[in-house]
Amino acid sequence: MKIPHFSLVRWLDNEIFAAWFLLTPAIILLGLFIIWPITYLFYLSFTSGSFTQAGIHWVGLKNYWRLFLDPDFWQVIFNTLYFTIGSVIPSLIIPLGLAVLLDRSLALRDILRSAYFIPSIISLVAAGLGFRWLFQDIGPINDFLNIFHLPPIPWLSDPFWAMLVLIIFNIWKQIGFNMVVFLAGLQTVPLSRYEAAELDGANDWQQFWHITLPGLRPTLVFATITTVIFTLRSFEPVYVITGGGPLNSTNLLIYYTYQEAFGQFDFGYAAAVATLLLMVTLILVYYQLKVGDQEG
Numbered sequence: 001m002k003i004p005h006f007s008l009v010r011w012l013d014n015e016i017f018a019a020w021f022l023l024t025p026a027i028i029l030l031g032l033f034i035i036w037p038i039t040y041l042f043y044l045s046f047t048s049g050s051f052t053q054a055g056i057h058w059v060g061l062k063n064y065w066r067l068f069l070d071p072d073f074w075q076v077i078f079n080t081l082y083f084t085i086g087s088v089i090p091s092l093i094i095p096l097g098l099a100v101l102l103d104r105s106l107a108l109r110d111i112l113r114s115a116y117f118i119p120s121i122i123s124l125v126a127a128g129l130g131f132r133w134l135f136q137d138i139g140p141i142n143d144f145l146n147i148f149h150l151p152p153i154p155w156l157s158d159p160f161w162a163m164l165v166l167i168i169f170n171i172w173k174q175i176g177f178n179m180v181v182f183l184a185g186l187q188t189v190p191l192s193r194y195e196a197a198e199l200d201g202a203n204d205w206q207q208f209w210h211i212t213l214p215g216l217r218p219t220l221v222f223a224t225i226t227t228v229i230f231t232l233r234s235f236e237p238v239y240v241i242t243g244g245g246p247l248n249s250t251n252l253l254i255y256y257t258y259q260e261a262f263g264q265f266d267f268g269y270a271a272a273v274a275t276l277l278l279m280v281t282l283i284l285v286y287y288q289l290k291v292g293d294q295e296g
Helices: 008-012 015-044 062-069 071-102 109-121 124-135 140-147 159-186 191-199 204-215 217-232 236-242 253-263 267-295
Strands: 047-050 055-058
Touching: 015 267, 047 062, 047 267, 062 267, 071 109, 071 159, 071 217, 071 253, 109 159, 124 140, 124 159, 124 236, 159 204, 159 217, 159 236, 191 204, 204 217, 217 267, 236 253, 253 267
Parallel strands: none
Antiparallel strands: 047 055
């Protein structure tokens, strides 16, 4: 009997087999580090207990029902919305203005581009410690105010000012990345449109409003969604600068999840909060992909 000769090359000639063969390592990694953790997170959200006790047990929708009845959760939702709105809008407007300005032939343009981008590559923990030192009650910011005989501001001990410090930190971290994104987007707007607008007598503002902004629509969508996602996952600044205080006023959704999981060891409830945050993130990503398909 003739034994068929196995040939890897012959098997790879089959496009379907070759595709699965080449994709298998990526699929395994995707399953281990993304699909399985998300599936297990979803499962945990329907359970109660912790790994330090007798184990976990199924409770159904109890954790999700508890979310809607927990006043601390609603305060965290309000804090997160306030922080997100206060951060995202300036984090888009300021970099857009800088990108339009630095897209022109200016002296020291390259140096300014690098200087604005540096904050985005600094460690979040290191930057957070720096901000905590700057804004402490006897820190350099209040010392500077004292030069002008202004009263010191309780930056980290007052709910309003503590949230403002976090918003300033988030804007400062986002400016460089978004500026680069907008600079890249500006390169896709044809120069012929600006030349035609100048011939028609359009001023700089009219050119920006009717040419630059419409041409940057896909870039604006991308920058907005990535900025919102980055803002929603702001854990390090809260942990390092404010610790969620004072009076729970700077406790954000991701930090609240951490507290419930590793502070209270209530993994089921923490998983429900994390699942809600994941759903919001997936909706944002889906919208970004949908807009991208429409533009394409």
